[in-house]
Amino acid sequence: METFQSLLGRRLSDALAKAGLPDAGELTLATDARFGDYQTNAALILGKQRGEKPRDVAETILAHLDVSDLAEKPTVAGAGFINFTMRPEAVAERAAEILADDRLGVARSTCPKKIVIDFGSPNVAKPMHVGHIRSTVLGDSLARIATFLGHDVVRDNHVGDWGTQFGMVIWGWKNLLDRESLARDPIAELVRIYKETNERSKTDPAVREAARQELVKLQAGDTENVSIWKQSVDLSMQEFERAYQVLDIHYDIQRGESFYNDRLPDVVERLLKSGIAEISEGAVVVFFRDIPELADKPAIIRKKDGGFNYATTDLATVDYRANDLKADTIWYVVGAPQILHFKEVFEIARRAGYAADFRHITFGSILGENRKLMKTRSGENVPLRDLLDEAVQRARTIVEEKNPDLSEADKIDIAQKIGIGAVKYYDLSQYRMTDYVFSWDRMLSLQGNTAPYLQNAYVRIRSIFRKADVATPLWEVGSETGHRPVATKLILKEPAEINLAKRLTQFAEIVPQVLNDFRPNMLANYLFELANSFHAFYEACPVLKSEEPTRSSRLALCELTGRVLQRGLDLLGIKVPEKM
RNA sequence: GCGCCCGUAGCUCAACUGGAUAGAGCAUCUGACUACGGAUCAGAAGGUUUGAAGUUCGAAUCUUCACGGGCGCGCCA
Numbered sequence: 001m002e003t004f005q006s007l008l009g010r011r012l013s014d015a016l017a018k019a020g021l022p023d024a025g026e027l028t029l030a031t032d033a034r035f036g037d038y039q040t041n042a043a044l045i046l047g048k049q050r051g052e053k054p055r056d057v058a059e060t061i062l063a064h065l066d067v068s069d070l071a072e073k074p075t076v077a078g079a080g081f082i083n084f085t086m087r088p089e090a091v092a093e094r095a096a097e098i099l100a101d102d103r104l105g106v107a108r109s110t111c112p113k114k115i116v117i118d119f120g121s122p123n124v125a126k127p128m129h130v131g132h133i134r135s136t137v138l139g140d141s142l143a144r145i146a147t148f149l150g151h152d153v154v155r156d157n158h159v160g161d162w163g164t165q166f167g168m169v170i171w172g173w174k175n176l177l178d179r180e181s182l183a184r185d186p187i188a189e190l191v192r193i194y195k196e197t198n199e200r201s202k203t204d205p206a207v208r209e210a211a212r213q214e215l216v217k218l219q220a221g222d223t224e225n226v227s228i229w230k231q232s233v234d235l236s237m238q239e240f241e242r243a244y245q246v247l248d249i250h251y252d253i254q255r256g257e258s259f260y261n262d263r264l265p266d267v268v269e270r271l272l273k274s275g276i277a278e279i280s281e282g283a284v285v286v287f288f289r290d291i292p293e294l295a296d297k298p299a300i301i302r303k304k305d306g307g308f309n310y311a312t313t314d315l316a317t318v319d320y321r322a323n324d325l326k327a328d329t330i331w332y333v334v335g336a337p338q339i340l341h342f343k344e345v346f347e348i349a350r351r352a353g354y355a356a357d358f359r360h361i362t363f364g365s366i367l368g369e370n371r372k373l374m375k376t377r378s379g380e381n382v383p384l385r386d387l388l389d390e391a392v393q394r395a396r397t398i399v400e401e402k403n404p405d406l407s408e409a410d411k412i413d414i415a416q417k418i419g420i421g422a423v424k425y426y427d428l429s430q431y432r433m434t435d436y437v438f439s440w441d442r443m444l445s446l447q448g449n450t451a452p453y454l455q456n457a458y459v460r461i462r463s464i465f466r467k468a469d470v471a472t473p474l475w476e477v478g479s480e481t482g483h484r485p486v487a488t489k490l491i492l493k494e495p496a497e498i499n500l501a502k503r504l505t506q507f508a509e510i511v512p513q514v515l516n517d518f519r520p521n522m523l524a525n526y527l528f529e530l531a532n533s534f535h536a537f538y539e540a541c542p543v544l545k546s547e548e549p550t551r552s553s554r555l556a557l558c559e560l561t562g563r564v565l566q567r568g569l570d571l572l573g574i575k576v577p578e579k580m
Numbered sequence: 581g582c583g584c585c586c587g588u589a590g591c592u593c594a595a596c597u598g599g600a601u602a603g604a605g606c607a608u609c610u611g612a613c614u615a616c617g618g619a620u621c622a623g624a625a626g627g628u629u630u631g632a633a634g635u636u637c638g639a640a641u642c643u644u645c646a647c648g649g650g651c652g653c654g655c656c657a
Contacts, residue, residue: 031631078600163657191648283655303655310657329638337651339584356626402619442592446619464616513596539621
C-alpha cells in the first residue's frame, strides 16, 4: 500500500528518466483545490537548469508520463506546474484499502530509530504551572507520533529533584513546616516553606547561610537531610502523577537530576583529561573559541567552590542516554530561553565524541489576554491543577447547557474529555514557536479549529452508527469501534463524498511530515479540514436514508472518518467521547 | 553592547524543505431547519504579510539594514 503522493512521485521519476531528464523538483499536495489534488514543480526547476521554457519541459515530461490508472490527464498550468486530479475510482480503491488497515495507510518508518524524548521536567517543591503545558503536551504528542511511525521511543521525565533549592526546602522543613498543612496539601505546603525561606534569605544573611549549610549536609549524605529530601521528592512526584493522570501522559522512565549526581565528577575529569575543558578563574570551563557566537560565552561545568551545575548534569545525562539507553537521537522539548545552554551542551558532547543526533525543540510562551506572560491576578504563575480543573468545569457547564439529559456519569466523562482536549488541542494546533494568547472562550468554542469541533464530528458519526441497521450485510458489530466493515466497495459520486475520501487518503501523507520539523499543528490543521469535509458531506449526502449500495458506501466513509479522527486525535493525546 | 526568537485581515491563528490569485475561525453581513445531533452547512466582505533594499522565472518564507515585541548572555536551574 502506497500513498498517492508516493505513487505519483515514482511515476514522475520514471517519466523524467524516460525523457532523459534528471530527477528534480518535488511532488506535493496542491496548494489550492482549484489546481487539483497534487502538483509538481519539476518542470520549473529543470527549465531553469537547462535554460529552456518550463512549459515546454512540462510538455516533454507529460509525453512520457502515464498516470491514467490513478488520475485524470495531468495539465500544465501557470509558469509550468504539472497538476494532477485523482480519479474517483482510484480514490475509492485507496480509501477501501485504508479502511481495511489498522494503521489507516500510514507506513512505518523505513529507518526506525531509538529516540529519547525529554519533556515536561517539573521541579520538586514547585507546583506545575501553565509553563509546563507546552513542553508536556508537545513532547507527549511527538512521542505518540514517533511511536506510531515505528520508532523505539523512551519518554524521560528529567525531574528537577536536586540542586540549590533543597537547602531552602530543608531549612524551611525544619523551621517552618506545618504538619497538618503538609498532610492536607503537600505540594502547597512545600511551596510555602520554600518561598518563605527564599524570602527570608534575601533579607536575613543568617537564614541564607543556614540554608546553604543544609545543602552541604544533604550533599554529604546527612541522614536526616536525605530523608527530608526524599520525602519532598516523593510528595511532589505524587502530585505530578495526578496531573499526568488527568492529562493522560505516560513516562517510560523518570530520571531526575539526582540520578546523575554520582556521575558528575567523572564527567568533569574526562573533559579535563581530554583537554576539552580547562581551568579558568578557579572554575572548570569549556571555551568555544572557534565558534564566533559562543566565543565569549564559556560553559562552566564545575564552580570554583567545587560544586557542579546544570551543564554538568546535562552532560552526564547525555552520556546516560547515548551509552546506557543507546539512543540514536535525543529530543529536548525545552523552552527557548535555554537555546544557548543546549547549544553549548551539544557542542561539548560532539567534541567528546558522542554521535547521537541532538535536537532542542523549542516553543513560544503562553500569554494572558494582556499579551504578557500568563499570570494570576497576584502575579504568580497559574497552577496547572487550577487550570485543568477550570477547563473541566467550563466544559461541564457547556455540556449541561447543550445536553442536559445525559447521565451524570456521561457528563463527568464528557466534560473531562472536552475540557482537557480543548487545552491540549489549543496548544498543539498552533505553530510551536509563536507565543499564543490563552483564551477559554476560543479553545472551548464549538466552531473553528478546536477540540470540541473535532470531537463533535466524531460524535455525529457515532450517532449515525447507533441508528444504523446493524443487520446490514456489509457490517458486523465489532468490539472496539462498535461496527466494523467486513466488506466494502466505495462508490464516490457526489463532490462532497469524493472530497471527503480524498481527504481521508491524505492522513498517511501528513503524519510522517509532522516529525520533519516537530510540528503537530500540521496534523491538527489536517484534522480540522477533515472534520470540515465530513460536516459538508454530512449536509450534502444522506447516509441512512440513501439506497444500497450507496448507503453502505457512505457508512464506510463515516466509519473511516471516525477512525482517522480518533487516531489523529490520539496522536495529539486527545480522547473522543461517544456522545457529548 | 552581542546573540536567539517573533511581527500575516479589527481579533486569534495557518501557510512542510522559496511556488500559482497569502488561507481558516471569531466578530460583521446574506442564505439553508419535517434536523442521520443546527454543537452544522453554503456564501459575502475584510491584506502594501511592520518598513526599505537585495537575491530569481517566483519571496510571508532566503540575505542586509531599520522599527516594534519577547528572551538570553561564566559560577541559579
